[in-house]
Amino acid sequence: MLTPDRLDRFARHIVLPEIGGAGQARLASASVLLIGAGGVGSPALQYLAAAGVGRIAVVDCDSVDASNLQRQTIFSTADIGAAKAERAAIWVRAFDPAIAVTAHDLRIDADNASRLVAGHDLVLDGSDNFATRLAVSDACVAAGVPLTSVAVGRFQGQVANFAGHLPGQPCYRCWVGDAFDADDCDTCAEQGVLGAFVGMAASLGVMQAMRVLLAGVSDLGDPQWGSLVLIDGLKPAMRTIKVARDHACRACGRGEGATA
Template sequence: MSDLSDSELDRYARHIVLPQLGGIGQRKLKASKVVVIGAGGIGSAAIPALAGAGIGKLTIVDDGEVERSNLQRQTIFRDDQIGQPKAELASAFASALNPNIEVVGARQHLEGGNVESLIGGHDLVLDGSDNFATRLTVSDAATRLRVPLVSAAAVQFQGQVGLYRGWEPDKPCYRCFVGDAFDSDDCDTCAEQGVLGALSATVGSFAALMAVGSIARIGPDVAGSLFLFDGLTLDWRKIRLPKNPGCKACG
């Protein structure tokens, strides 16, 4: 792990004074590579948090363009950026926030043919995509490549976040949780069901917190746990997910 510069020591001072993190943990963050799938509502909260935390390399994958209906929850974008590519805008936002980190914007449609090239070589995947087909493609590839996956979702007033390492014998993958779901044409998204903007931000920030904790090894290992948030009652609930012995990805 490389040392921290004087500028970085100043920037991350509030991290370094935390006994659970300190300089060692901050250097782990600096040495890490994280890929964020989706610069939507969840990504708009996770990307600034990860960039601010000092993740060494941040890759942002999104093939979409900013639409006016995005702006209620995708707060890293502006009204005058409607029609522009999200991946490029999000990477510019993260670079401006923290010039000490490397940021790559990948304006690509993630699918089976390119998923491994997009997430390979990273230390963690944070998936905030909005359909089961993409989530399962990412999960299966992360399991094959043995890259920890933080998967986060938000719809209406409900949020969920989990950490998955399905290649381990006692840990489930995301497919263990949802099963063999249909493609995106058969699944509801927030476009059909709606989502509260502040809920997306809450879930995205929680996902980033989970990612930072996993990389810096802060707190207990939560892999295999699913955290559920009810935006109406403001309650969090934690459940353990079983590994599916018949799972075609990790069974």
């Protein structure tokens, strides 16, 4: 049940037939693990909190740098040098004390991903390297937790929901394969990044995450598993491609044979 103050706070959601009171109550009971509090993670965190997601855990091993401030919207000059995960949690508590927020000031990897993913309804990954994304994806498949993936490089963005634990559905590893388990991505410092564009991709990521969280409760739409939205920020334009299940995928394809 939503208390009167929560009904007032989320009134503009509740009047939407696609969400309604049942949908808002579902968001209030949901638990989301956010990987990264950077360019994607900062605006994603803001919209997850604004949507009323009841429990949010933030994972980030980095500290705030002055060069982060043009896109990492939850931080200010006063935060420079502080741990991002801890400052992210402070931001959430100030924004909405009713949200239960946890900070994990560490790097998520293949050794700890399963522990961190367990118990959540959804993982939103805004990390900036393939090694992390693949470790998170593999843990999501093993734990049966849906994954919303948001990736940005210069003016190109990719957003998709993955559910490799479900029959016939692809995981993130089906999309990128096994060649990128090393930490080999180009960085924002090398390539550059436009803050507004990263925010655009992050907002779409939260929209897709809400489709997952509200599936079966509201009419927001289906989770669109494996539908990868490609964003071209220069044109601008968006198009969607379908990621196929890789039956040889070492994370989600084993033992499936021709039945998927």
